[in-house]
Amino acid sequence: MIPSLIPSLLGGGTLSALSTNIKLDDILSLAIRMALIGLVGAALRQWLGKFRTQLYNSFEWIMSFLAQSTEVQGQMRSFRLLTADARQSKRDDANRLKRKTTDNSSLARKDATFVENVIGQLSPVNEQAIYINHKGNYLWITRKSKGYAGLETTDQEQHLEIQGLAIQPEGIKQFIIDAHAQYFKKTNEEIMIFNLSPYNGVWYAPIYRPCRSWSSVILPESQKAPLLEDVENFLSDEEKHWYSDRGIPHRRGYLLHGKPGSGKTTLATAIASRLGLDIYIINPAARGMDDGKLNKAFRNCPPQNMILIEDIDCVMPPRPRRGRDSGGADADDDDEDDFAGTQDAADPGKFGLARSTVTLSGLLNAIDGVSSQEDCNLFATTNHPDRLDSALSRPGRFDVQLSFDDATYDQAKSLYKHFFPLSSTKSQIATSPAESVDSHEKDTIILKSNSSYDMESEDELERLSDEFANGIFNLPSAWAANTEEVDEKNHLDFETGTEFGVSMAGLQGYLLTYKKEPRLAARNAFEWSKGIRKQMQEKERKKRARRAERIKMSNDSIAKKDGNVEARNEV
Numbered sequence: 001m002i003p004s005l006i007p008s009l010l011g012g013g014t015l016s017a018l019s020t021n022i023k024l025d026d027i028l029s030l031a032i033r034m035a036l037i038g039l040v041g042a043a044l045r046q047w048l049g050k051f052r053t054q055l056y057n058s059f060e061w062i063m064s065f066l067a068q069s070t071e072v073q074g075q076m077r078s079f080r081l082l083t084a085d086a087r088q089s090k091r092d093d094a095n096r097l098k099r100k101t102t103d104n105s106s107l108a109r110k111d112a113t114f115v116e117n118v119i120g121q122l123s124p125v126n127e128q129a130i131y132i133n134h135k136g137n138y139l140w141i142t143r144k145s146k147g148y149a150g151l152e153t154t155d156q157e158q159h160l161e162i163q164g165l166a167i168q169p170e171g172i173k174q175f176i177i178d179a180h181a182q183y184f185k186k187t188n189e190e191i192m193i194f195n196l197s198p199y200n201g202v203w204y205a206p207i208y209r210p211c212r213s214w215s216s217v218i219l220p221e222s223q224k225a226p227l228l229e230d231v232e233n234f235l236s237d238e239e240k241h242w243y244s245d246r247g248i249p250h251r252r253g254y255l256l257h258g259k260p261g262s263g264k265t266t267l268a269t270a271i272a273s274r275l276g277l278d279i280y281i282i283n284p285a286a287r288g289m290d291d292g293k294l295n296k297a298f299r300n301c302p303p304q305n306m307i308l309i310e311d312i313d314c315v316m317p318p319r320p321r322r323g324r325d326s327g328g329a330d331a332d333d334d335d336e337d338d339f340a341g342t343q344d345a346a347d348p349g350k351f352g353l354a355r356s357t358v359t360l361s362g363l364l365n366a367i368d369g370v371s372s373q374e375d376c377n378l379f380a381t382t383n384h385p386d387r388l389d390s391a392l393s394r395p396g397r398f399d400v401q402l403s404f405d406d407a408t409y410d411q412a413k414s415l416y417k418h419f420f421p422l423s424s425t426k427s428q429i430a431t432s433p434a435e436s437v438d439s440h441e442k443d444t445i446i447l448k449s450n451s452s453y454d455m456e457s458e459d460e461l462e463r464l465s466d467e468f469a470n471g472i473f474n475l476p477s478a479w480a481a482n483t484e485e486v487d488e489k490n491h492l493d494f495e496t497g498t499e500f501g502v503s504m505a506g507l508q509g510y511l512l513t514y515k516k517e518p519r520l521a522a523r524n525a526f527e528w529s530k531g532i533r534k535q536m537q538e539k540e541r542k543k544r545a546r547r548a549e550r551i552k553m554s555n556d557s558i559a560k561k562d563g564n565v566e567a568r569n570e571v
């Protein structure tokens, strides 16, 4: 009946009726089917489950999942390609660092990276639902934002709305579980590092880095082993219950302090690698930071991980410049420009971010306020422990403190041996059964198999490492026989008796220039350290001259004041 009415509705002529008769039937049946689907859909939609990405950065990891699922990418008809999204969804696979490509040109590598990271990682546009079939469950995902038209909104103002069918109650849940698992998936050889957005205090997508092997951190075992044990013990269930039974917040702080480039961050990374912890890095002095964002960052950091505050002294207000202001002779003005407080307030800085306004009380509150995260290790590093407020070292905040210094003679030797291991060791490790090799030591193996020099014997390695360390510390070769005496001479120039120090980072930089020439590295060490010595002496000379100048100016000004007083008295 209905089909027969249509031709007349369309104008009724015989011609049109004849030519459209079959097509109209098709169209009609299609329309009826669509109407039915619409009706069923509308009915089902009444029962849809809904999820909004507002918790635990779920916006980030679901976007990342959408960007990396080939199934979803194939279904995506409308998309946007923004660098911000690409960064967000990028999975910076640490294994890529180790991957070998047949075409080794940097252009080919760049192309491959671009294809992997950007093309094929498309993000949905706002307000347009994408329909996906995730493991047989139908889902509607809509990206929404509270931003203003035409303006790119920040992550915080955006969310995803996920809808699923009521008859598939597990659909949304399964999708969220899978998206979460993929985002936080890492291999045993990777470590996840999270950085904080200074715009809104939300954790960015993680970057993946190869684990730092325990043996590559060259510090006395008596220094690093107890620290590892302490962290491991703290994270154990037993310890957690102990704290909770006594109503004590389950937190522990570790302060690593000392000279730059001495291995503070490296040790923290090696501990995280060893215990499989993710690292959440906070830089309170970064532009855009304030107490609120700092607090939020701490709260949103998942438990059983490591929070790492780099250069914690940067939140302290700048000290008065004693030397200049009061004429004191002990001012050290070499390093006064790294405080948050010295950032130029008027300068809008990169991306219009204002200078950090994080306060000491804000930091203390974030660390151990009532609402602060528990069950986390807090690591902080500083080159200036003397600048820290005593409130920070109050018991319960940074209970474990570890001091780091410039390289010692023994460390220099060990670093040399780490760089140029014996070729025989290489074959020994390479032929051992895979399972017997500690996974954390694997990078050492890579280092060995990449080296193309030949070290003849253990004796030669010992002799060259001595030559290297003697060269660095300007010691005659005889000193190597008496290590106790050498230890006493660490950080002193043998000839002049003046202080001399070189960081492990500095030694590493030097050895990197001789990757395949162990003998040359040992032979030239003295010349290299002589250059450093000269630079240090020059720096010291300038510092003394500046001090003398300040003292003179101060004395002149006192004399002038006294002269004025005397003149007035005479008048």
Ligand SMILES: Nc1ncnc2c1ncn2[C@@H]1O[C@H](COP(=O)(O)OP(=O)(O)OP(=O)(O)O)[C@@H](O)[C@H]1O
Binding pocket: 216, 217, 218, 219, 258, 259, 260, 261, 262, 263, 264, 265, 266, 267, 381, 382, 383, 404, 504, 505, 506, 508
């Ligand atoms: N003890 C060490 N053992 C092995 N490598 C080290 C050691 N100390 C420093 N290095 C090397 O030097 C570089 C810098 O080290 P790291 O960042 O850990 O120093 P840091 O003490 O945290 O410095 P800063 O105070 O300037 O942040 C790294 O590449 C690391 O490999």
